[in-house]
Amino acid sequence: MKKDIKALVDKGEMLPLMEEFYTIQGEGFHKGTAAYFIRVGGCDVGCHWCDVKESWNAELHPPTDIDTIVNNAAKYSKTIVVTGGEPLTWNMDPLTNALKSKGMQLHIETSGAYKLSGTWDWICLSPKKIKLPTEEVYEFAHELKVIIFNKDDFKFAEEQAAKVNKDCILYLQPEWSKREKMIPLLVDYVMENPKWKVSLQTHKYLNIP
Numbered sequence: 001m002k003k004d005i006k007a008l009v010d011k012g013e014m015l016p017l018m019e020e021f022y023t024i025q026g027e028g029f030h031k032g033t034a035a036y037f038i039r040v041g042g043c044d045v046g047c048h049w050c051d052v053k054e055s056w057n058a059e060l061h062p063p064t065d066i067d068t069i070v071n072n073a074a075k076y077s078k079t080i081v082v083t084g085g086e087p088l089t090w091n092m093d094p095l096t097n098a099l100k101s102k103g104m105q106l107h108i109e110t111s112g113a114y115k116l117s118g119t120w121d122w123i124c125l126s127p128k129k130i131k132l133p134t135e136e137v138y139e140f141a142h143e144l145k146v147i148i149f150n151k152d153d154f155k156f157a158e159e160q161a162a163k164v165n166k167d168c169i170l171y172l173q174p175e176w177s178k179r180e181k182m183i184p185l186l187v188d189y190v191m192e193n194p195k196w197k198v199s200l201q202t203h204k205y206l207n208i209p
């Protein structure tokens with residue numbers, strides 16, 4: 001990457017853009033709501049079951065200026081979901097300032113593994129054992145969405161639930177490839193521990209992005 005472009009990416013004034021698409025939020029509290037997704041490349045958390053591994057290498061995604069991203073988004077929706085990759089790899093302040101100036105509702109999907117930046121109306125925190133969230137993000141998360149790949153993940157979910165703020169809504173979401181095995185366990189767990197709710201990746205059942 002050229003030096004001048006790298007400098008802009010480092011400041012968050014350009015971002016490696018993997019894809020943008022208008023769809024229905026499939027997961028968590030806002031599932032069923034139409035939203036424009038901005039998927040930013042770059043993640044070094046390394047979840048072995050990640051469903052967008054193509055996002056990991058930021059070098060493969062073109063550095064794109066914030067104005068281009070914002071003008072595209074504005075054509076589609078007032079509700080924007082910023083995801084990745086791990087969006088907090090980058091400084092989200094320039095992007096969210098520009099989107100906010102157009103009056104958009106801004107949601108983020110994050111592992112919380114890096115410093116919280118940006119201004120958000122909704123923070124979905126999906127913590128990962130291999131790179132835990134920063135202490136700060138627990139206080140600001142609106143929903144906690146823990147992925148259940150195996151039985152040990154219920155224990156991890158409880159540890160994470162103990163750290164979030166009292167208003168945070170708690171979700172367990174089956175890891176997609178293990179859904180047949182884990183959904184029955186997850187259903188029993190939620191009935192026994194009703195502070196939790198079930199989240200499914202409904203977009204995958206709907207065959208939409």
Ligand SMILES: C[S@@+](CC[C@H](N)C(=O)[O-])C[C@H]1O[C@@H](n2cnc3c(N)ncnc32)[C@H](O)[C@@H]1O
Pocket residue numbers: 043049050051052083084085086087109110111112125126145147173174175176177201
């Ligand atoms: C691809 S990640 C991108 C945002 C951020 N890096 C994160 O992990 O929150 C978006 C959401 O999909 C979830 N996810 C990724 N792969 C999944 C899978 N195989 N099954 C279920 N959920 C998955 C993540 O936990 C996260 O909540």
Ligand SMILES: Nc1nc2[nH]cc(C(=O)O)c2c(=O)[nH]1
Pocket residue numbers: 023024025026027083084109203208209
């Ligand atoms: N429809 C739809 N809903 C989603 N919610 C979170 C997603 C993500 O990959 O961050 C996602 C996604 O990729 N598609």
Ligand code: SF4
Pocket residue numbers: 043044045046047050051052053055084085086111128
């Ligand atoms: S943190 Fe998110 S994008 Fe990164 S590997 Fe894990 S699920 Fe994938």
Ligand SMILES: [Mg+2]
Pocket residue numbers: 051052
């Ligand atoms: Mg997804």
